[in-house]
Amino acid sequence: MITSTPAVAAAVTGVVGVAVTALLDLGLIAPVALAIGVAVAAACAALLGPRGSGEAASPLHRRLVPLVAGALAILLGLLTAVIADLWLIEPVAYPLGALVGSLLGFWLHRRLGTLLSLAISAVAIAGVLAFALTALVLLVTGVDPVYTFGRMLSYGSQPDSIVTIINTATTYYLSAVAVAIGFKMKLFNIGVDGQYRLAALLAAAVGGAWVLPPGLHQFVIILVAVAVGGFWAGIAGYLKVTRGVSEVISTIMLNSIATGITAYLLSTDRLAIEIGTNNVGTPPIPESGWIPGIPAGFMGADREIFGLSLLAVAVGVGYWLLLNRTRFGFDLRATGQSATAAQASGVDVKKMVLISMVISGMVAGLVGMPQLLGDSHYYALDFPTGLGFTGIAIALLGRNHPVGIALAALFWGFLNHSAQILDIDGIPKEIAVVTQATIVLTVVVVYEIVHRWGRRYEQQQVGKELGRVKVATS
Amino acid sequence: MSSTQSGGGAAPPAVELRGITKRFPGVVANHDINITVRPGSVHAIVGENGAGKSTLMKTLYGMHQPDEGTVSVDGQVVRLHSPSDAIAHGIGMVHQHFMLADNLTVLENVVLGAERLHGIGARARARVRELSAQYGLRVDPDRLMEELGVGDRQRVEILKVLYRGARIVILDEPTAVLVPQEVDELFDNLRELKREGLTVIFISHKLDEVLSVADTITVIRRGTTVATVDPSGTTARDLASLMVGGELPVPGLRESTVTDEVVLDLRDLRVEAADGRPVLQDVSLRIRRGEIVGIAGVEGNGQSELIETIMGMRPAVSGRVELGGTDITGWTTRAIREAGIGYVPEDRHRHGVLLESPLWENRVLGHQTQPPNSKGLLIDRAGARADTERIVAEYDVRTPGIDVLAGALSGGNQQKLIVGREMSHDPKVLVAAHPTRGVDVGAQAAIWGHLRAARAKGLAVLLISADLDELIGMSDTLHVILRGRLVAEADPATVTPEQLGSAMTGAGLSSDDEEPGPREDEAEA
Numbered sequence: 001m002i003t004s005t006p007a008v009a010a011a012v013t014g015v016v017g018v019a020v021t022a023l024l025d026l027g028l029i030a031p032v033a034l035a036i037g038v039a040v041a042a043a044c045a046a047l048l049g050p051r052g053s054g055e056a057a058s059p060l061h062r063r064l065v066p067l068v069a070g071a072l073a074i075l076l077g078l079l080t081a082v083i084a085d086l087w088l089i090e091p092v093a094y095p096l097g098a099l100v101g102s103l104l105g106f107w108l109h110r111r112l113g114t115l116l117s118l119a120i121s122a123v124a125i126a127g128v129l130a131f132a133l134t135a136l137v138l139l140v141t142g143v144d145p146v147y148t149f150g151r152m153l154s155y156g157s158q159p160d161s162i163v164t165i166i167n168t169a170t171t172y173y174l175s176a177v178a179v180a181i182g183f184k185m186k187l188f189n190i191g192v193d194g195q196y197r198l199a200a201l202l203a204a205a206v207g208g209a210w211v212l213p214p215g216l217h218q219f220v221i222i223l224v225a226v227a228v229g230g231f232w233a234g235i236a237g238y239l240k241v242t243r244g245v246s247e248v249i250s251t252i253m254l255n256s257i258a259t260g261i262t263a264y265l266l267s268t269d270r271l272a273i274e275i276g277t278n279n280v281g282t283p284p285i286p287e288s289g290w291i292p293g294i295p296a297g298f299m300g301a302d303r304e305i306f307g308l309s310l311l312a313v314a315v316g317v318g319y320w321l322l323l324n325r326t327r328f329g330f331d332l333r334a335t336g337q338s339a340t341a342a343q344a345s346g347v348d349v350k351k352m353v354l355i356s357m358v359i360s361g362m363v364a365g366l367v368g369m370p371q372l373l374g375d376s377h378y379y380a381l382d383f384p385t386g387l388g389f390t391g392i393a394i395a396l397l398g399r400n401h402p403v404g405i406a407l408a409a410l411f412w413g414f415l416n417h418s419a420q421i422l423d424i425d426g427i428p429k430e431i432a433v434v435t436q437a438t439i440v441l442t443v444v445v446v447y448e449i450v451h452r453w454g455r456r457y458e459q460q461q462v463g464k465e466l467g468r469v470k471v472a473t474s
Numbered sequence: 475m476s477s478t479q480s481g482g483g484a485a486p487p488a489v490e491l492r493g494i495t496k497r498f499p500g501v502v503a504n505h506d507i508n509i510t511v512r513p514g515s516v517h518a519i520v521g522e523n524g525a526g527k528s529t530l531m532k533t534l535y536g537m538h539q540p541d542e543g544t545v546s547v548d549g550q551v552v553r554l555h556s557p558s559d560a561i562a563h564g565i566g567m568v569h570q571h572f573m574l575a576d577n578l579t580v581l582e583n584v585v586l587g588a589e590r591l592h593g594i595g596a597r598a599r600a601r602v603r604e605l606s607a608q609y610g611l612r613v614d615p616d617r618l619m620e621e622l623g624v625g626d627r628q629r630v631e632i633l634k635v636l637y638r639g640a641r642i643v644i645l646d647e648p649t650a651v652l653v654p655q656e657v658d659e660l661f662d663n664l665r666e667l668k669r670e671g672l673t674v675i676f677i678s679h680k681l682d683e684v685l686s687v688a689d690t691i692t693v694i695r696r697g698t699t700v701a702t703v704d705p706s707g708t709t710a711r712d713l714a715s716l717m718v719g720g721e722l723p724v725p726g727l728r729e730s731t732v733t734d735e736v737v738l739d740l741r742d743l744r745v746e747a748a749d750g751r752p753v754l755q756d757v758s759l760r761i762r763r764g765e766i767v768g769i770a771g772v773e774g775n776g777q778s779e780l781i782e783t784i785m786g787m788r789p790a791v792s793g794r795v796e797l798g799g800t801d802i803t804g805w806t807t808r809a810i811r812e813a814g815i816g817y818v819p820e821d822r823h824r825h826g827v828l829l830e831s832p833l834w835e836n837r838v839l840g841h842q843t844q845p846p847n848s849k850g851l852l853i854d855r856a857g858a859r860a861d862t863e864r865i866v867a868e869y870d871v872r873t874p875g876i877d878v879l880a881g882a883l884s885g886g887n888q889q890k891l892i893v894g895r896e897m898s899h900d901p902k903v904l905v906a907a908h909p910t911r912g913v914d915v916g917a918q919a920a921i922w923g924h925l926r927a928a929r930a931k932g933l934a935v936l937l938i939s940a941d942l943d944e945l946i947g948m949s950d951t952l953h954v955i956l957r958g959r960l961v962a963e964a965d966p967a968t969v970t971p972e973q974l975g976s977a978m979t980g981a982g983l984s985s986d987d988e989e990p991g992p993r994e995d996e997a998e999a
Contacts, residue, residue, distance in 0.1 A: 459881070
């Protein structure tokens with residue numbers, strides 16, 4: 001086997017992927033060409049040289065990772081191509097997708113851990129199961145599932161739909177990350193819903209009452225939202241630490257209280273003014289406090305992507321860094337795994353509970369911001385509700401992993417949005433809810449099964465390795 | 475070996491394992507195991523940890539199926555697909571790691587999952603009392619589990635098995651947590667079980683105990699049965715050589731390295747339980763550079779509280795803890811660890827490792843704030859990983875790699891990793907609770923070697939152990955703890971395990987229960 005530097009190997013992989021795709025594109029339809037191209041590139045990556053991570057010893061890793069990396073590469077390559085195709089010509093878009101897919105495949109093949117690969121396989125299995133169940137439901141109700149899914153896919157991949165999906169996914173993402181921070185600590189923050197509504201209301205009131213220079217204005221609004229969210233979740237954390245109140249109970253209660261407070265404040269006697277007919281809301285935030293959208297004309301969409309979708313990306317990156325690269329994140333994960341071991345290692349578990357609850361609430365405070373600063377500019381009776389609960393489902397689906405949550409949020413947004421078209425065909429659009437519900441259930445179950453199996457397999461592998469050592473020394 | 479001794483040739487064997495082979499992919503954990511257990515006997519299975527005893531017992535208890543061979547119970551070939559199958563055939567198991575719910579009472583723990591037998595109320599309580607009295611288990615059905623020491627917990631585990639109607643009781647390393655007197659008591663219980671016609675399968679590596687209680691001994695080495703012997707015709711030495719193919723390691727120190735410099739100084743510590751009951755009283759203790767101070771005591775007499783107080787996990791009501799002249803009373807666990815106290819916890823799984831995390835993250839655990847694990851507020855992955863590789867090599871942790879989850883390793887290897895990690899930060903004091911519990915002979919010798927080497931370099935060690943040979947062999951000074959007080963000090967050079975054992979139960983080495991006596995001795999020393 002040729003040992004080469006990673007850069008050279010990556011370049012070779014990329015070139016192979018693009019070349020194969022471009023060639024096949026002449027004879028086959030583009031997506032198939034791309035799939036084959038990326039697959040060939042992934043095979044190249046598997047053959048080329050040593051891997052980065054130190055897990056190569058395990059046979060499970062050797063078998064599983066190339067498969068998962070290959071499949072993911074094809075999927076992501078296709079996605080890139082489809083989106084690029086919106087404003088580029090096909091012979092350019094697909095090789096471009098192939099390039100992205102091949103390089104990603106190379107990178108994933110080197111960096112993907114065994115556990116993560118297992119998790120991805122679990123989610124994939126669960127996805128297939130969920131779709132099978134949904135198809136079954138459709139069949140029973142006398143609707144052609146292939147036609148239904150086809151309609152959803154074609155409608156959901158239109159430029160305007162993509163923008164809407166990204167925008168809803170942004171909100172979902174923030175909400176799910178807030179929940180996931182709690183999950184990592186074995187804390188169940190059901191209160192994201194109350195936290196973001198209260199935060200958005202107060203932030204909108206502050207933003208509407210003051211006029212500040214642009215930049216500072218947005219900053220103050222977001223700061224208020226983060227502070228309110230953190231404070232509201234902090235109450236639950238404080239109660240848990242000092243009085244032993246389960247955060248599940250207290251956050252549910254706090255949701256109700258938040259609803260009450262919002263209703264009380266959102267009246268014309270207090271924070272709100274008359275907005276249109278039958279609607280009251282906070283005074284609109286002046287333009288200095290808006291966050292402009294990202295024009296999506298390049299892919300033929302009339303709508304704009306929320307400017308704060310970049311904030312969601314930043315939160316995701318920050319979440320990952322915090323968990324995996326910082327001491328604080330290590331302590332947090334350790335506490336989630338075993339509070340006793342964490343305590344013995346020097347972690348102040350109570351402080352940890354309080355801090356992680358506050359951080360979770362701070363992120364929750366951001367949930368309403370893209371909508372508030374990018375679209376409605378005021379908090380009114382019609383401000384979206386229930387996002388906190390959607391966040392729980394998405395965090396479960398994304399297995400608390402920053403990228404997983406992103407994909408889950410996009411998927412959720414896609415189902416929600418693309419199901420709208422079904423009404424026109426007289427197919428009940430609630431079918432999307434069926435899919436969402438089944439996929440969360442199947443993911444949780446399949447993930448647990450795959451995880452256990454993986455753990456047992458690893459134990460056997462360790463036994464096997466040690467068996468070898470014993471034979472060698474005896 | 476054959477069934478002629480007591481049962482009268484006609485009775486079928488209680489358990490018969492024939493040609494049991496269990497393979498895991500690529501490795502043969504058990505190979506052609508043949509064991510015949512006579513009904514109404516105590517049958518010991520001895521072997522090093524890792525020799526395949528656990529795999530075999532899991533087969534017998536239905537936790538997995540053998541690839542080849544048959545299991546017969548009372549002469550009938552049975553297929554055990556799960557532990558409940560095993561229980562239905564009258565096979566019960568007392569695990570080495572207890573499976574008890576801390577927040578429930580003894581009664582609730584016993585009836586949990588067996589509610590159908592006698593309900594959960596008065597009938598069940600009466601049955602528990604009856605069993606407890608019958609076998610002298612001395613368990614109070616209404617006490618909370620979390621209040622009980624390890625010894626009591628074990629008795630509850632045995633009771634659980636009896637309650638479920640087991641006629642064949644498997645005990646996995648039951649004496650590891652007991653003092654000699656308790657071991658004798660346990661053995662009396664076992665003989666009682668035997669008289670009642672029950673069969674006991676007893677897993678151990680303590681050969682003297684095995685010789686004193688077993689009717690038959692089967693030795694397992696490298697996954698297969700190497701011999702079945704009669705205890706009357708064999709010696710510990712013979713068994714040892716059968717077991718490991720050589721001599722057993724003996725704990726021991728060479729010349730004294732004790733200096734005058736006091737490193738850890740405990741003064742008049744008093745610690746109370748949540749209900750205000752004192753769990754530690756008037757504990758004063760000094761450990762000098764290069765000294766190993768052993769604490770002997772029956773489990774549950776304040777050892778755990780002593781450790782937790784030193785480590786800052788439990789507040790002292792009064793008294794002081796000084797490390798090298800600095801008062802560290804009331805410091806956080808992290809500050810205490812950073813100040814140079816290493817900690818090998820009593821219960822690895824609860825306090826020592828993250829079972830679901832890779833080895834290198836477990837190397838970081840407990841030393842999150844120190845190099846090579848972190849740089850500022852960030853975890854130094856490269857540094858921690860490189861240092862984990864070093865520990866794995868130096869402390870002979872048997873693992874395919876440092877990304878393996880800690881839960882995949884055997885207990886001995888987890889322990890070696892913990893010892894390695896604690897030693898890697900040049901501690902001034904090491905608090906070592908049961909450092910060799912449940913580890914194999916090789917690892918045991920290695921851990922003793924590491925303790926000796928560190929002591930020679932000036933480490934002060936607080937050694938808490940249930941293994942009296944270990945305590946006597948490895949300590950420079952020995953204290954006996956009873957009901958939260960240090961009641962006696964013994965010279966490890968002259969004391970015998972029996973003397974120590976009687977002091978541990980309050981019969982007294984020198985003084986009885988007089989409070990000031992031993993403390994004045996201590997002050998003079």
